[in-house]
Amino acid sequence: MRSTRSSFAALCLTLMVMLLLPMTLRAEGTGEYIAIRKEGASRIAIVLDNTAAKGGKQSEWAKSLDATIKEGLDFTGLFNLLPAPLNIRNAQNGALDLATIASVGGDIYAGGSVTKNSGKPVLEMYVSDASGKELLARAYTGTELQLRDMGLRFCADLVELLTGKRSVFGTKIVFVSNRTGFKEIYMCDFDGQNTVQLTNSRSISLTPSVSPDGNYLAWTDYTSGRPDLYIKNLATGQKVSVNKHGVSISPAWRPGTNTCATTLSYQGDQDLYLIRSDGSVERRLTNGGGIDVSPSFSPDGSKMAFVSTRQGGPQIFIQDIGSGQTRRLTYSGTYNTQPSWSPSGNKILYSSMQKNGEINIFMIDVDGAGLLQLTNDSRNNEYPSWSPDGSMIVFSSTRDGRRKLYVMNADGSNQRPLLKMEGEQQQPSWSVTK
Amino acid sequence: MRHTLTGIIGAAMIILAGCSSKSAVSTDDKTGTTGTGYGQQGAVNGSVVNAEDLGQKSIAGTVIGDIFFDFDSSALSSEAQEQLKQNASWLQSHKLSTVSIEGHCDERGTDEYNIALGERRAEAARSYLETLGVAGNRLSTVSFGEEKPFDPGHNEESWAKNRRDHFITK
Numbered sequence: 166m167r168s169t170r171s172s173f174a175a176l177c178l179t180l181m182v183m184l185l186l187p188m189t190l191r192a193e194g195t196g197e198y199i200a201i202r203k204e205g206a207s208r209i210a211i212v213l214d215n216t217a218a219k220g221g222k223q224s225e226w227a228k229s230l231d232a233t234i235k236e237g238l239d240f241t242g243l244f245n246l247l248p249a250p251l252n253i254r255n256a257q258n259g260a261l262d263l264a265t266i267a268s269v270g271g272d273i274y275a276g277g278s279v280t281k282n283s284g285k286p287v288l289e290m291y292v293s294d295a296s297g298k299e300l301l302a303r304a305y306t307g308t309e310l311q312l313r314d315m316g317l318r319f320c321a322d323l324v325e326l327l328t329g330k331r332s333v334f335g336t337k338i339v340f341v342s343n344r345t346g347f348k349e350i351y352m353c354d355f356d357g358q359n360t361v362q363l364t365n366s367r368s369i370s371l372t373p374s375v376s377p378d379g380n381y382l383a384w385t386d387y388t389s390g391r392p393d394l395y396i397k398n399l400a401t402g403q404k405v406s407v408n409k410h411g412v413s414i415s416p417a418w419r420p421g422t423n424t425c426a427t428t429l430s431y432q433g434d435q436d437l438y439l440i441r442s443d444g445s446v447e448r449r450l451t452n453g454g455g456i457d458v459s460p461s462f463s464p465d466g467s468k469m470a471f472v473s474t475r476q477g478g479p480q481i482f483i484q485d486i487g488s489g490q491t492r493r494l495t496y497s498g499t500y501n502t503q504p505s506w507s508p509s510g511n512k513i514l515y516s517s518m519q520k521n522g523e524i525n526i527f528m529i530d531v532d533g534a535g536l537l538q539l540t541n542d543s544r545n546n547e548y549p550s551w552s553p554d555g556s557m558i559v560f561s562s563t564r565d566g567r568r569k570l571y572v573m574n575a576d577g578s579n580q581r582p583l584l585k586m587e588g589e590q591q592q593p594s595w596s597v598t599k
Numbered sequence: 600m601r602h603t604l605t606g607i608i609g610a611a612m613i614i615l616a617g618c619s620s621k622s623a624v625s626t627d628d629k630t631g632t633t634g635t636g637y638g639q640q641g642a643v644n645g646s647v648v649n650a651e652d653l654g655q656k657s658i659a660g661t662v663i664g665d666i667f668f669d670f671d672s673s674a675l676s677s678e679a680q681e682q683l684k685q686n687a688s689w690l691q692s693h694k695l696s697t698v699s700i701e702g703h704c705d706e707r708g709t710d711e712y713n714i715a716l717g718e719r720r721a722e723a724a725r726s727y728l729e730t731l732g733v734a735g736n737r738l739s740t741v742s743f744g745e746e747k748p749f750d751p752g753h754n755e756e757s758w759a760k761n762r763r764d765h766f767i768t769k
Contacts, residue, residue, distance in 0.1 A: 348746070371714075372711055435715045456716065458712055458715050459709075459711055478671065479708075479712055502708070518707065
């Protein structure tokens with residue numbers, strides 16, 4: 166009975182897949198799989214086999230690895246995960262029959278085994294396309310406590326192989342939560358797992374930002390009674406403050422340097438300054454009249470998007486750091502803030518407060534064309550931040566009541582909660598960390 | 600109910616503050632009884648402190664009248680200027696007092712922008728008080744953006760109360 170139902174389900178799945186998925190071309194080499202798919206093409210249909218294991222301990226590990234790999238691949242939004250067909254193994258000799266992959270609509274097969282070597286798990290993974298051509302065969306080792314890490318390393322390799330780009334695996338998200346009754350800085354894995362509290366100032370801690378090399382955390386903190394900028398060396402724990410009178414808010418690190426831009430007002434107007442990691446001021450970047458706030462750098466560090474009220478309400482501007490030349494980017498809407506420059510260099514996300522009072526996230530080309538609204542009809546959606554590989558966006562939203570963190574794919578699809586945590590969460594910043 | 604309580608507590612605080620410096624703090628009757636609870640001191644309806652009757656000594660924690668702003672604005676309305684004149688007058692007669700001006704915003708808009716906006720609101724009041732003759736070194740500013748709303752509501756009535764400068768004397 167059970168197998169009849171499963172076969173029926175498999176048949177339905179096959180038909181659905183055949184109906185829904187456009188034909189995809191098969192890459193001859195590796196790393197080009199996505200590149201040759203049409204822009205906006207469907208997800209990669211991957212048959213994810215259970216990890217084989219012999220022995221109680223190994224079976225336990227396999228179960229844990231299967232969950233990690235499944236959740237990891239699913240999180241990327243790149244895959245359509247298919248269970249292995251029942252006839253994937255030859256009934257007599259147990260050999261893989263990869264011809265069955267295509268029968269369930271699969272483009273890719275991934276499976277492997279876990280064994281025990283000197284008490285430690287060894288994960289051997291194998292990936293092929295539906296024609297049986299081997300794409301990856303690799304072993305992952307670690308301690309029993311590193312099972313999740315081992316599974317995610319495989320996910321990272323698989324995504325890199327299929328997309329030719331670095332993946333979100335291994336990245337972290339820093340954010341603010343008032344879980345304890347005070348706003349403090351927290352950090353979690355890319356998928357919302359392993360949350361740790363980074364500050365305990367029992368004051369108001371805001372706008373965290375990790376340097377591109379993962380060495381420093383900068384954030385704004387009211388410990389001194391006013392909003393001052395703090396920079397912490399994450400390896401040594403050493404902490405410095407900028408300690409200028411007035412405000413200091415919304416730091417953003419400049420790629421390729423150990424400096425971050427932040428708003429300071431000690432010289433009167435609220436302008437953006439470059440700050441060294443020792444807390445000293447390198448130089449003033451803007452002198453615009455009005456508020457200049459919320460910087461975000463291009464991936465090469467040569468340009469900075471920021472919010473300015475120099476022409477009235479808050480709008481996004483772009484400044485060339487070398488020449489100082491500045492142009493206005495946004496003209497649609499009267500309240501545009503929180504720019505986030507894409508790792509690919511050609512897109513900028515921002516949040517816009519609309520006439521109906523909602524705040525929504527928009528994406529615009531760096532040249533001002535191609536305006537696209539990513540969130541809709543879901544209350545306040547703020548503080549967009551790109552994943553370091555540019556495939557995803559983390560943001561805060563009040564769509565379910567209190568302010569929580571959500572992620573979406575870079576095209577706005579697949580919006581879902583990032584983590585379960587008490588209190589409110591806000592101001593996420595996606596980072597590469599050590 | 601909550602607002603009523605806050606209003607009563609607010610009024611009580613004012614009266615206590617007044618007593619400690621030989622009376623003469625006048626609360627606005629209307630605020631005291633209706634208990635709108637905002638401004639903590641009935642600033643909305645005008646004067647809180649009757650400046651002439653207060654002594655010269657510093658009165659820590661005395662709260663002088665809040666001023667209020669339009670959305671996304673740090674411009675001083677005529678009502679705000681009137682209130683600042685009364686605050687200046689109180690400061691002129693309490694030469695030893697210093698005052699911390701807190702700039703606040705409503706919850707709309709984005710948090711970090713609002714910290715900058717709150718500072719502009721506080722600085723607007725500081726500048727105006729200086730033009731009225733209050734020494735700059737008696738005035739300090741701090742912005743709390745939208746981090747410390749006076750009224751936790753999510754409507755224009757609450758927002759209007761939260762777009763304010765709050766004055767704390769030392």
